[in-house]
C-alpha cells in the first residue's frame with residue numbers, strides 16, 4: 326500500500342502513527358504542496374479531493390481522508406473497539422477533531438509557525454486561538470475524566486480517536502497555545518509518545534516533531 330503524504334502533514338501523521346503501532350509497512354510517496362503536486366492531473370485522477378493523506382491500495386482503489394483510512398486500517402485490531410457504543414464514541418471524537426479541533430489548530434500552526442505571514446494580534450488569529458483553546462478545554466475535560474490509564478473514547482486500549490486527536494494537539498505550541506494549562510492532555514500526549522512503535526513526524530528524529538522546516542531543529 327502507498328500512502329500519499331507531504332513532509333509535515335498532521336493529517337498524514339495520524340495514519341503513520343497507526344501504521345507504526347500496528348507494525349504495518351506503508352510506502353510513502355511524499356508530495357509537495359508548494360510545487361503543485363496535489364493539482365497534478367495524474368494525482369487528481371487518483372485523488373479528486375486533492376489532499377493528503379490518501380491510501381493507494383494498488384488494486385485500483387484509493388482511499389482519501391484520514392478518518393476513513395484510520396478506520397480501514399484499524400478494523401479488526403485493538404485500535405477499533407468491539408462494542409457499538411464505544412465505536413460511536415470514537416466516531417464522535419473524530420468528528421469533533423475534524424470540525425472543531427483541527428481547523429483552528431492547523432491554521433494557527435500554518436500562519437504563525439510555517440508561513441509566518443500573519444501578526445499574532447490580528448482579529449482572525451485571536452478568533453482562531455479562542456476556538457483552539459475551547460477545543461483543547463473540551464479535550465482536557467474528557468481526558469481528565471478518563472484518568473491516568475484511560476483513553477479518549479475507550480478504557481483499556483487507545484483507539485483511533487486518540488491518534489486522530491494527537492498531531493494537532495501536539496502542534497498547539499507552534500500556534501502560540503502553550504499546553505501547560507492542560508495537564509491531562511500533556512500526560513496523554515506523553516503516554517502516546519512512549520508507546521512501542523511511535524513514529525515521529527520526521528522518521529528517526531523525535532526532536533523534530535515541532536520543527537518548522539525539514540532540516541532545522543525547533544528552537
Ligand SMILES: N[C@@H](CCC(=O)N[C@@H](CS)C(=O)NCC(=O)O)C(=O)O
Pocket residue numbers: 331334335336337358363375376377378389390391392423
Ligand atoms: N479532512 C482531511 C483534511 C486533509 C488535509 O487538510 N490535508 C492537507 C495537508 S495536512 C492538504 O492536503 N492540504 C493541501 C490543500 O488542501 O491544498 C483529512 O482529515 O484527511
